[in-house]
Amino acid sequence: MTPGARLQAAIELLQAIHGGTAPADRATATYFRTRRYIGGADRRAVLDHVYSVLRRRAALGWKLDRARGDVKLPEIERARMIARMAIMEGWSADKIAGAFDGGQYRPPTLDQTEKRIAKSLEGQALEDPKAPLWVRYEFPEWCEPRLKRAFGERLEAEMAAALQPAATDIRVNTLRGTRSVAARALRDADIEAKPTPLSPWGLRVEGRPPLATLEAFTSGLIEIQDEGSQLVALMVDPRPGERIVDFCAGAGGKTLALAALMENKGKLVAMDVLKGRIERSATRIRRAGINNVERRDLSSERDPWVKRHAGGYDRVLIDAPCSGAGTWRRNPDAKWRLKPKDLEELVDLQKRILDSASRLVKPGGRLAYATCSLFQEENADQVAAFLEANPDFTLVPAPQVWAEATKRLGLDTPYPGDGDMLVLTPGKHGTDGFFVAVMEKKAAAVAETTQAAENTA
Numbered sequence: 001m002t003p004g005a006r007l008q009a010a011i012e013l014l015q016a017i018h019g020g021t022a023p024a025d026r027a028t029a030t031y032f033r034t035r036r037y038i039g040g041a042d043r044r045a046v047l048d049h050v051y052s053v054l055r056r057r058a059a060l061g062w063k064l065d066r067a068r069g070d071v072k073l074p075e076i077e078r079a080r081m082i083a084r085m086a087i088m089e090g091w092s093a094d095k096i097a098g099a100f101d102g103g104q105y106r107p108p109t110l111d112q113t114e115k116r117i118a119k120s121l122e123g124q125a126l127e128d129p130k131a132p133l134w135v136r137y138e139f140p141e142w143c144e145p146r147l148k149r150a151f152g153e154r155l156e157a158e159m160a161a162a163l164q165p166a167a168t169d170i171r172v173n174t175l176r177g178t179r180s181v182a183a184r185a186l187r188d189a190d191i192e193a194k195p196t197p198l199s200p201w202g203l204r205v206e207g208r209p210p211l212a213t214l215e216a217f218t219s220g221l222i223e224i225q226d227e228g229s230q231l232v233a234l235m236v237d238p239r240p241g242e243r244i245v246d247f248c249a250g251a252g253g254k255t256l257a258l259a260a261l262m263e264n265k266g267k268l269v270a271m272d273v274l275k276g277r278i279e280r281s282a283t284r285i286r287r288a289g290i291n292n293v294e295r296r297d298l299s300s301e302r303d304p305w306v307k308r309h310a311g312g313y314d315r316v317l318i319d320a321p322c323s324g325a326g327t328w329r330r331n332p333d334a335k336w337r338l339k340p341k342d343l344e345e346l347v348d349l350q351k352r353i354l355d356s357a358s359r360l361v362k363p364g365g366r367l368a369y370a371t372c373s374l375f376q377e378e379n380a381d382q383v384a385a386f387l388e389a390n391p392d393f394t395l396v397p398a399p400q401v402w403a404e405a406t407k408r409l410g411l412d413t414p415y416p417g418d419g420d421m422l423v424l425t426p427g428k429h430g431t432d433g434f435f436v437a438v439m440e441k442k443a444a445a446v447a448e449t450t451q452a453a454e455n456t457a
Helices: 003-019 024-033 040-055 057-068 076-088 093-099 112-121 141-162 179-188 227-236 253-261 275-287 304-308 340-360 380-389 398-408 445-456
Strands: 168-172 202-205 222-224 243-246 267-272 293-297 313-319 361-371 393-396 422-424 434-441
Touching: 003 024, 003 040, 003 076, 003 093, 024 040, 040 057, 040 076, 057 076, 057 112, 076 093, 076 112, 093 112, 168 179, 168 227, 179 202, 179 222, 202 227, 227 253, 227 313, 227 361, 227 398, 227 422, 227 434, 243 253, 253 267, 253 275, 253 313, 267 275, 275 293, 304 340, 313 340, 340 361, 340 380, 361 380, 361 393, 380 393, 380 434, 393 398, 398 434
Parallel strands: 243 267, 243 313, 267 293, 313 361
Antiparallel strands: 168 202, 168 222, 361 434, 393 434, 422 434
16 A cells, blocks of 8 residues: 555544444454455554554644644644654654645545644644643543543653553463463464563563464453453452352453453353343453353343342353443553543443342452542442442452452462552553452341341231
8 A cells, every 4th residue: 555545544444433333343354354455564654554543632632723823623633643753753844745646545635724724734743732631632621520530640751651651461261271271372373472460461562563363362261351351350259159240241351351350150141231242242251261150131120030039150251331431552542532421321230220239249258349530430439329329238349359369370470459448550550440349248137137127927
């Protein structure tokens, strides 16, 4: 492909991402699936264009707004690409015009407004000290007070880290082999992997190697999973032989990690209201060699199944649907889709899910609540409200949970957090943003309930 053709493909892909409802990774997969003629080098170049724009959308927009004046931009994705090439790649206005020449597979020629913008942006730097915080660190303006509350003086460091592309983390399936076996298999495929610092099953590689084509992947030895997500499973601390529920299992990433920790013993119920995702998890479960998982789709968080099985499970994981703010470095388009009303609706849904799923926990059992969010409204606030409304549950300090889990696994890894609820962040831990709180149901709850029932009989 010519440089111009790569730019045109990038513009089309940006239009598909911003014009549709699918996240960037899914829109990208669809785009390239219908254009198999685009080779690997060209694909990487197109993705570099696209993700550079997605990661610096606010800064590019800030520059464009000042360059265009009162003139309306005819096509925003073209304008963003012009700005990227001028500012981030140092192209001259003439070089940009040469790529936008209307030739076969190349972008239509620049109009007068676009020519003026290209000339105005020529030689400019992307960073502008006059830009507000939300522009410099690429997050929606309405999120600023929420992020300040979450991070305080660490806000700028954390948001700078969230601007960097995420490394690719791998979880080794201990039902199939060890971390050293997996590292050797990757090395044989010319992929260098280093152990993750916190997860005992994690390996980290730079970039985006084609892992799904490897025998280590197709045989179930490895799964692609962020280190933070692996640590959520560690905090659940599942034991072989227990009865466990993964209440919002989705496509099954944490289900697989839980099953491996259970050594395929006991019963693990993976459920979700999204039937399609639960069904798709079957392939991953078979590939991993897991046979203790029951998949179940729910009509809602208050599905009658929950009431029928109340008090029947040792541990329940709620990996709650959330804003996904902790994954912004991986999904930079997601932040711009999120609106205040969306957050309000998610907080309400999380409350309902906690209220319902907690019924499944038996006396003495544990409830783990997790999100990939950075916002307190979805994290500590939710836990505090739940505990206030449910005095039969108490918070188990996260350092205690970590110590119990790592000791049982024969590990000597210090607790990575600094509070009674585990918070992982890109800046501090090099992971996606994750939150985990573990609560225990009082063992006396059933006896008290029974006694109360007898007293009123």
